[in-house]
Amino acid sequence: MLRFILLILLFLTQMVFGQRATDEVAVKETIDKFFAGFHQQDSLLIKETVYTPVMQTIGSDKEGNTVVKTGTFSDFLKSVVSIPGNKEFKEELLGYDIKIDGDMAHAWTPYEFWFNKKFSHCGVNSFQLVKQNDTWKIIYIVDTRRRVGCK
Incomplete structure (x- = not known):
């Protein structure tokens, strides 16, 4: 009987950890798809990854004070698609730390x-996502931007 209970616990543990790993992959894929749309300037592809997101940036003003700027998702899309075709831009993600509950x-x-192949700035993106109908959607993005303290 003890053996049977241990097998059931092992099976349930594998199911939980297996689902968590699957969800981590799906969260990463959602973010990767968001950036694919970003780099391709494809607003429709970006829209597939979000659920009416709040968008904020943390940076510094001219005096060096920390400021939080809130923008609209529609303004973000307009800025992305309006980048001239002769300009090259790339946001290179350096890693993922994903937590799920x-x-x-x-x-x-x-x-x-x-x-244009020149370093502009660095920082961190913080994404909040929600899982609806087995699909992960971005609901909140806040990033930091700085030119000092980068690798």
Whole structure:
């Protein structure tokens, strides 16, 4: 009987950890798809990855004070698609730290941003996602931007 109980516990543990690994992959794929749309300037592809996201940036003003800027998702899309075709830009993600609790996920992604093959700035993206109908959607993005203290 003890053996039977241990087998059931082992099976349930594998199911939980297996689902968690599957969800981590799905969260990463959602973020990767968001950035594929970003780099291709494809607003429709970006929209597939989000659920009316809140978008904020933390940076510094001219005096060096920390400021939080809140933008709209529609303004973000307009800015992405309006980048001239002769300009090259790339946000290179340096890693993923993904945490999941039920239908909520958080992903921390350090990055470097390059414009016309020149380093522009670095920082971290913080994504909040929700799982609806077995699909992960981004609901909140906040990032930091700085030019000092980068690798």
